[in-house]
Amino acid sequence: MKDHHSLLSFPVNLNYADELNNDFRKLKFSPDIETVFRSYYDEETLRMRQLAILVGCFLWPLFTIMDIFIAPPQYLSIFLFIRLAIVMPILLVMLKVVYSIRWQSYTRYYAVLVGAFVNAGVVIIVNLGHYYNPDYPYEGIILIWLFCFFLSGMVVREAILVTFLPFICYIGIELFIIGNIALAMTSGLILFGTYIICAIGSYLVEFRTRESFLTKGMLTQLADTDSLTGIFNRRYFNNQCLRLWKQACRENKCLGILLLDIDHFKQYNDNYGHSEGDETLKQVASFLQKLAKRPMDVVARYGGEEFAVILYDINMEGMERYCQKLVKGVHDLKIPHGFSPSGDFITISCGARLMAANSTTALNQAIKDADHSLYEAKAQGRNQYNIYGLDLLPRETVMKIL
Numbered sequence: 546m547k548d549h550h551s552l553l554s555f556p557v558n559l560n561y562a563d564e565l566n567n568d569f570r571k572l573k574f575s576p577d578i579e580t581v582f583r584s585y586y587d588e589e590t591l592r593m594r595q596l597a598i599l600v601g602c603f604l605w606p607l608f609t610i611m612d613i614f615i616a617p618p619q620y621l622s623i624f625l626f627i628r629l630a631i632v633m634p635i636l637l638v639m640l641k642v643v644y645s646i647r648w649q650s651y652t653r654y655y656a657v658l659v660g661a662f663v664n665a666g667v668v669i670i671v672n673l674g675h676y677y678n679p680d681y682p683y684e685g686i687i688l689i690w691l692f693c694f695f696l697s698g699m700v701v702r703e704a705i706l707v708t709f710l711p712f713i714c715y716i717g718i719e720l721f722i723i724g725n726i727a728l729a730m731t732s733g734l735i736l737f738g739t740y741i742i743c744a745i746g747s748y749l750v751e752f753r754t755r756e757s758f759l760t761k762g763m764l765t766q767l768a769d770t771d772s773l774t775g776i777f778n779r780r781y782f783n784n785q786c787l788r789l790w791k792q793a794c795r796e797n798k799c800l801g802i803l804l805l806d807i808d809h810f811k812q813y814n815d816n817y818g819h820s821e822g823d824e825t826l827k828q829v830a831s832f833l834q835k836l837a838k839r840p841m842d843v844v845a846r847y848g849g850e851e852f853a854v855i856l857y858d859i860n861m862e863g864m865e866r867y868c869q870k871l872v873k874g875v876h877d878l879k880i881p882h883g884f885s886p887s888g889d890f891i892t893i894s895c896g897a898r899l900m901a902a903n904s905t906t907a908l909n910q911a912i913k914d915a916d917h918s919l920y921e922a923k924a925q926g927r928n929q930y931n932i933y934g935l936d937l938l939p940r941e942t943v944m945k946i947l
């Protein structure tokens with residue numbers, strides 16, 4: 546199986562734990578989680594789909610050859626038409642779709658289309674076969690069901706959608722058009738039994754897959770988020786920093802790295818108590834999170850009363866504006882801090898470093914620079930920001946370089 550972790554990320558803002566406690570026996574999650582699950586499921590089942598369609602493309606011509614020998618001669622051309630002119634091209638397109646990176650995202654829909662056509666095609670062939678030859682094998686229908694329920698990567702709901710109606714049509718035609726009651730009863734019963742087994746089996750597989758998806762989502766959440774504030778933790782920050790830095794280099798964008806620290810938080814804790822301190826950390830975290838509006842921005846708790854922000858695709862001017870908003874915004878939360886030498890309310894200091902895409906500075910060094918700027922902001926009186934290198938270069942030069 547493909548290692549999906551390399552491709553799929555579990556959004557940490559979704560409530561996997563609640564969903565796990567909810568009843569998902571109907572194989573449906575809440576809309577947000579369902580969307581992520583479908584991508585996960587598509588990725589999990591891609592390799593299986595690829596193998597399945599290879600096997601399908603190999604077996605289908607063999608059954609076509611079988612028809613040449615056993616099909617009623619008057620229907621042979623119709624059988625060959627269905628097999629070679631309708632179903633085979635559809636299978637070949639599916640082969641192309643599942644193996645082409647560009648088209649892979651459509652496999653989910655295409656699998657349903659293939660399932661519908663193959664089921665309908667086989668039922669038509671078997672019914673026509675039985676019209677003149679009651680011994681014409683109906684077991685091909687079972688093979689197609691096994692394919693749809695277990696190998697196609699369709700969820701159970703979709704597999705039932707594409708198999709049930711052709712099954713009912715098969716029985717109806719056997720009973721009311723061909724009129725072979727005995728054959729309708731025996732084949733119908735065996736097919737019905739097989740159908741139940743397929744449906745229950747694939748239901749259990751999907752149920753377990755959903756369960757493991759939620760468990761993985763929860764574990765990712767636990768590993769990447771800070772339990773007190775609910776925002777990302779340092780581990781996630783470090784991983785994202787590297788990932789976004791690589792992306793920035795590829796897309797020739799700049800990356801802003803900000804480190805923020807609450808001022809005189811020790812005095813706050815000592816005077817208001819640790820649990821009040823925790824509440825303040827949550828309020829500040831929530832404000833920082835709200836301020837980071839762009840989808841690629843990352844806000845994390847870096848440690849104790851320290852936070853970190855990554856701003857993707859930003860220039861010096863934008864970063865300066867952002868730092869101003871941060872420092873002013875925390876002050877404007879008006880969280881009383883009667884013991885702070887820097888003012889009456891909770892304030893933060895911020896150190897920042899902008900990295901140009903072509904920069905040769907190592908990422909670690911950039912974080913150290915941001916930390917140094919934070920230290921400077923503290924030394925200069927707190928409740929302010931300091932951007933690394935801003936004072937060294939005239940603004941026009943900075944803008945031109947970046």
Ligand SMILES: Nc1nc2c(ncn2[C@@H]2O[C@H](COP(=O)(O)OP(=O)(O)OP(=O)(O)O)[C@@H](O)[C@H]2O)c(=O)[nH]1
Nearest residue numbers: 806807808809810811812814819820822823849850
């Ligand atoms: N309530 C609470 N306090 C924490 C947490 N993590 C760290 N702290 C506190 O944050 C304070 C950090 O104090 P210092 O590193 O001395 O910094 P400071 O008092 O903010 O001073 P400056 O940063 O220099 O302005 C300590 O009192 C820690 O106990 C936490 O999870 N909850």
